[in-house]
Amino acid sequence: MAGTRHGAAVKVSVDQDKCVSSGMCVMNAGDVFDQRDDDGVVQLLVDEPGPDQAEETRKAAAACPALAIHIEE
């Protein structure tokens, strides 16, 4: 992984239709993602996480089993 990526802000979007409520996003980045109370579907809390949240946001995207998190660097 390129060192320059660390510390940069990222743009996030989520696909609620694809989401399977695994909770992996909240587990990895609880300040950026939440789950709907009724069915656990992803909710985006912050669509442009700051540099301090970028790494955990990337981890959340990589861990999502439904590939429902898209990140623009």
Next chain:
Amino acid sequence: MSDTLATEQVSADVPEYPMEREARCPFAPPLPMLEMGEAKPLSRVRIWNGTTPWLITGHEVARALFSDSRVSVDDRRDGFPHWNEHMLSTVNKRPRSVFTSDAEEHTRFRRMLSKPFTFKRVEALRTAIQQVTDECIDEILGGPQPADIVAKLALPVPTKVISEMLGVPYEDHEFFQHHANVGLARYASAEEGQKGAMSLHKYLINLVEKKIEDPSEDAVSDLAERVTAGEISVKEAAQLGTGLLIAGHETTANMIGIGVLALLESPEQAALLRDSEDPKFIANAAEELMRYLSIIQNGQRRVAIDDIEIGGETIRAGEGIIIDLAPANWDAAAYPEPDRLDFTRDAGQQLGFGYGRHQCVGQQLARAELQIVFHTLLRRIPTLRLAIPFDEVPFKHDRLAYGVYELPVAW
């Protein structure tokens, strides 16, 4: 058999699947499977009905296929590599469920089940899980030695927690544990499997009907509400509830039992976990144990609905796919020195819960239980030791979920 001579020759040296683990390295995936994985990330195997589906052994290919929409879990499709005769013979009798549906139908079922298992709801359960764990350990410490970790800790903790969540009376645990056990026989005949499955199914139908009349705050009442709203049938609700009940206690129980054994066999790793106060380290240790042990054996069964080019091979539409978690979790390309239990490695991408849209519904609950049970046990009984010789530990080679039948310990 109507195979042509050419096909017979090609398939003559195709290895049989499933394979069993070696008695001398009971934590390792079956050794022939590891050898296959070293050569190629996917290869053909022969299963019980003579067909030759693809066995996936590579971590990257497993992840890719788990999340590929051309890969189906619909066990009614031709070429689907059924576990055993029982599963094939009941394929048209079993209501569709979260395990056997694709795409939108799957999403609909899945979302009905997800409410109790969100990350935050499970976090809120930690105090209760800790309390159940402490009570079990109190009982072990107050009782005779040796004590059986399976009966005294591994089974009761997840069973009490899932019973409470589902609204299933814990008094019935002997009944459903027994039937879950029968239903999970790896080589079940049609008759045996049917008996276990039907008793549990009837039990859940009764329970759903009770909750329709008299709902409370639990997951079976949530399903009952969907029945009342006309979204699903009683049978479907019972099928979904059965899945939660079995998956909710049997799998975690196996992981706790064999996980404790792995900790006893790796004292330096156990010490690292015992001495840690860092929730992230404790969480990663549970992931590493999941990676190391991959208790779900017999492979995740799928069928290709389109041609798929992957790992230098072409999986044709209609061909069976078996993704075995154990060799994928021991793929040296993903985890250097995979045969070492190492809590300092990042085990975040381990495949013990599967991956893709069918990844374990209860994974957050399982994580919380494993993190709490292993850490608490090591701290409260630091002198814990195996009370029988290692080679006398009875392993569950014949179950769909691997583990130990019993684990006598002393301290």
